[in-house]
Amino acid sequence: MAETSWNRGGPQPPTQAPAAQTLPPRVVRTRPELERLRDDALASQPLQPGDVRMLWCSPEGVASALEAVVHTTRWLLGEREWAPISRDLYPYPDLPVARVRLHAEDAIFGYKWHETSEWYAGGVKRTIEWATDTTTAERPLYE
Structure with a gap:
């Protein structure tokens, strides 16, 4: 799949003011994390x-x-209104985190979201897995 994302070279999606300390349901990582x-x-x-x-x-990805990691974390923090991959708008903090993970899997396996690169979708999926699981999920960007 080509190394592109839905907005590379295009206008950036709107952002909203930093959100309150509440995080979306299912997110178990802390705001500072x-x-x-x-x-x-x-x-x-x-970096190279x-x-x-x-x-x-x-x-190449x-x-x-x-x-994807930047977009997904900003979305989970309430700094970005548009969901990664689908670009749907949801009220914060009631974000459908599990649904966006499924969108990522659909893009990775070619079921839907054909304009989304598998690497972008992989970044979304790994970020959501890490944000919702403190026991087995690895951080998408190693420390």
């Missing part, structure tokens, strides 16, 4: 693909995967 992941992904964007700490990701 989510913010740190977001900040680490943003700081990694200018081989220098980014994402062992699960192919070098690093840019899309990092973009």
Whole structure:
């Protein structure tokens, strides 16, 4: 699948004011943990693909995967209104986290969302898995 995402080169989706301390249902990570992941992904964007700490990701997919991690964490924090992949709007903090994970899986396996790269979808899926599971899910961007 091509190394692109739905908004590469296009206008950025609207953002909203930082949300209250409440996080969406099913999110078990803390606000500071989510913010740190977001900040680490943003700081990694200018790096060469081989220098980014994402062992699960192919070098040609690093840019899309990092973009997905940023979009997903911002969405979970209430800093981004549009859901990753579908671009649907939901009231914060009542976000359908499980549904967006399914959207990511549909994109990865080619069932839907054909315009979404598998690396972007993988970044969304891994970020949601990590945000909702403190026992087995690995951080999408290794520390």
